Amino acid sequence: TDVIIESSVGYFTEGPERKDDIVKAKQEGKELTKEEKQRLRKEKKQQKKSKEKKDDKPSRDSEKEKKPASAASPAPQTPTQPPAQKAPSAAPAPVPVPASETPSAADKPAKSKAELKAERRARQEAERASKGKKGDVGPQAAPGKPKAPPSELQPVVKRLPEHVQVDNPEVLKKLAKKLERQQTPEYNAATKIPLRSDYGYKVSLFSHLHQYSRKAPLTQQLGIPSTVIHPAIVRLGLQYSQGIVAGSNARSVALLHAFKQVIRDYTTPPNEELSRDLVNRLKPYISFLNQCRPLSASMGNAIKYIKKEISNIPSQCKEEEAKRKLLNCIDCYINEKIVLAAKAIAKYSIEKISDGDVILVYGCSSLVNHILCEAFEKNRKFRVIVVDSRPRLEGREALRRLVQKGINCTYVLISAVSYILPEVSKVFLGAHALLANGYVMSRVGTSQIALVAKAFNVPVLVCCETYKFCERVQTDSFVSNELDDPDDLIVTRTGTTQLEHWQEVPSLGLLNLVYDVTPPDFVDLVITDLGMIPCTSVPVVLRVKNVDQ
Amino acid sequence: MELQAVLMAAGGGSRMTDLTYNTPKAMLPVGNKPLMWYPLNLLERMGFEEVIVITTKEVQKMMSTDPKMKLDVKMKLDVVCIQEDGDMGTADALRHIQQKIKTDILVVSCDLITDVALHEVVDLFRAHNATLAMLMSKAHEFTETVPGQKGKKKTAEQRDFVGVDQSGKRLLFMANEADLEDGLSIRKSIMRKHPRMHIKTGLVDAHLYCLKKAVVDFLADNKQNPLKLCECFIISTPNSALPLLISSRDEPLLQLAQDRSCWNDHRGDMSEAYHGGKLRCYVHIMDEGPCYRVNTLAAYIEANRLAPKLFEEVPVHPSAVISERCQMGSDSYIGAMCQIADKTSIKRSTIGNSTTVKEKVKVANSIIMHGVTIEEGCNIQGSVICSNAVIGRGADLKYCLVGNGQQIEPEVFVGT
Secondary structure, three states, X not given: OHHHHHHHHHHHHHHHHHHHHHHHHHHOEOOHHHHHHHHHHHHHHHHHHHHHOOOOHHHHHHHHHHHHHHXXXXXXXXXXXXXXXXXXXXXXXXXXXXHHHOOOOEOOOOOOHHHHHHHHHHHHHHHHHHHHHHXXXXXXXXXXXXXXXXXXXXXXXXXXXXXXXOOOHHHXXXXXXXXXHOOOOOOOOOOOOOOOXXXXXXXXXXXXXXXXXXXXXXXXXXXXXXXXXXHHHHHHHHHHHHOOOXXXXXXXXXXXXXXXXXXXXOOOOOOOXXXXXXXXXXXXXXXXXXXXXXXXXXXXXXXXXHHHHHHOOOOOOOHHHHHHHHHHHHHHHHHHHHHHHHHHHHHHHHHHOOOOEXXXXXXXXXXXXXXXXXXHHOOOOEXXXXXXXXXXOOHHHHHHHHHHHOOEEEEEEHHHHHHHHHHOOEEEEEOOEEOOOXXXXXXXXXXXXXXXXXXXXXXXXXXXXXXHEOOOOOOOOOOOXXXXXXXXXXXXXXXXXXXXXXXXXXXXXOOOEOEEEEOHXXXXXXXXXXXXXXXXXHHHHHHHHHHHO | OOEEEEEEEOOOOOOOHHHHOOOOHHHOEEOOEEOOHHHHHHHHXXXXXXXXXXXXXXHHHXXXXXXXXXXXXXXXXXXXXXXXXXXXXXXXXHHHOHHHOOOXXXXXXOOEEEOOOHHXXXXXXXXXXXXXXXXXXXXXXXXXXXXXXXXXXXXXXXOEEEEEOOXXXXXXXXXXXXXXXXXXXXXXXXXXXXXXXXXXXXXXXXXXXXXXXXXXXXXXXXXXXXXXXXXXXXXXXXXXXXXXXXOOOOHHHHHHHHHHOOOOOOOOOOOOHHHHOOOOEEEEEEOOOOEEXXXXXXXXXXXXXXXXXXXXXXXXXXXXXEXXXXXXXXXXXXXXXXXXXXXXXXXXXXXXXXXXXXXXXXXXXXXXXXXXXXXXXXXEEOOEEOOOOEEOOXXXXXXXXXXXXXXXXXOOEEOX
């Protein structure tokens, strides 16, 4: 599958460029020397950049590009180099390149068109083959390759986050070293945050992500009276990995509660400042929690807030007062961003719920349940259809809570959603995070529901608090996701468990995805505590938040 | 600190008085190590650095002189002595040390020999914020013949009825057959909350408990509660216990997190996770792996057989002097400073420290404790010889139990 994806990407970007290059081949000759100079300058810059970067990928790429540059004769190089760079990289590259090269009017057709094309193709195949060996970070890592028309743009290389490079052994080694370095300072022995190992066969498309087994908790590798990690954090990590605390809001609240206990039990060591030492103390805890279960966007924002608050503590502040201030901050944060936000969102949503509505909800979103319960208390007449999906079957919990209130509910599985949609008047969805390009990241299956609702012209409303907005940009569900325990998919019916020995079947892989992203075209409205905004206004909200802070 | 370990080493060994009338149970040799070494080793391996040991003065004295305890045990032992004659159960002992308890505790009995992965028990305690988490194991059949008993008759062990929920982790009730008169009565409230219950009888309580600190405080405040430790929570929790056992500090936040979480431990009824209950007891049941409570003679013999293999004991202690013409089986263990003479045969036996075995002695399936002298030509089978005994020349012992310091006359034929 790796090779197929790469080559399809290659074909897309190559089409229009081939014609440009043919034109260029005719036009070269006059500008050869200028282009040669540009090429040499570019090579020098790439050499410099490759020495600075820690990742050896761009250096390999620049080496490869240097090789065709040095191997072949000057004439065919200029048309071949831009396609070699353009093929893996994003669209903006081709635009400046022809612009710089079209002024060159070619007098001599140095080699025939066919020969040039053949050389180019051979070189690209060689590059693709070597990239394929590196792993499937290649095609998605568009920002990883230098996109450089000669001399104008600096090669832009962005470092990929570690949690999406699980198949790169060097990254794993770095992570292990980082965990070693993150020992808590008071414990001088060699105990460190253990590294949780992956479990089972991973489907190749997602081999860059971690996949852990619930039966191998991280606590196996820790000593029992955990002195390295605060016991509240160990408890929290266990609750995350076993799914006892699940759901974006619940996880954030539990995290902040655990941090409150850590702060209460914290004493500043001598010759240290609270503002700096406490942040360092929290780092290994956060790594530990990340190993138990990858952090959610809301948790990330909460951690950022706490770290900022801790660093802003003035150094002359006494320890007791500082701790009190921090505990107060945490309480305020939870109150404002979660409790009051839920109230505000409920108020806005109730305006959108009219009598006689049939509302479709998916899975168990604490916010959507809260809204529906509030609306019911305000005597709106509506009924709810709860859509559920395996293996989590969270809809059952949502169903229980709604029925307990007295709301009229129907329960279907996601396979029946297109049959039930003609009855539905509105769809309310919860979100795990709202990305900066307007995409909604939520439980896997949400985008399916939004798609089908769009096909039936049913309005889709997403409810999300502003603290879940995150700066990340994602357009597909592959790049960054979470893989849950594949053994959850195994079910025992009438005494037989068919998939019990799935690991022994070499061609079988079980995939248990947790999240997916919904494009903003399918979402009609986002209800936040700031009001009702369209999906595309998320960057504005983020910008305003940053200005505030 | 998360957990404090407490080792109960004051027990009298009431079910094996033949062995314990002279040596306290905690210091009985099993595989040439004192019995209490095994739970201490378990705690040490798990990462504990300090243990509170509740014991008698006699045991404390023996502990300070025993070489194994001094060398092998690297943890700091905080020894608390209590009266020997007092009939102190676990609950009373915890009341006694209430001042020392600062966090949640892990209570272990000195007669537990196991290699359980303790994190299984402690994880249940942590993850579900449980009041009590305990360890139980499937009872093992004792295959060895016990001296002093005719045939393989099992002693009338009284059964424990243990009720767990569908997941097999949550403990619903526990009752010992001795306490029940007519039949087993189960409260209706439990049945309503957990309609599917598994009742197990073949389980052995390993006497390893993880308890919340509030439990110890509750015990100290309610001195008149004589019930057994785990029963007092499962069967009858007075309502006055509830406020004590619930920490009040961050309750609203925890409640908020639980409300927003989409997890429930059961399904099928309309109640929230844990049925809204605050007191939860969990049990981890070991299916496989060794787990023995050495509180009867049969268990003692079985433990001697299996414990050395578990811990990869060196068969022959380096300081033992063994002559070349001694036939030693691979299952035998010789203690320190023993002297084994020629033409002896030792099979499937454990020989304690400083024991002298003279020529032409046959020892099979036996346990010889410390300081024993066995004269020439003896034949010992299936027996237990306690410390400092002297077996006269040519004695033939089959399935016997020789007490402490006893002297067997020469040419005596004992046993079936």
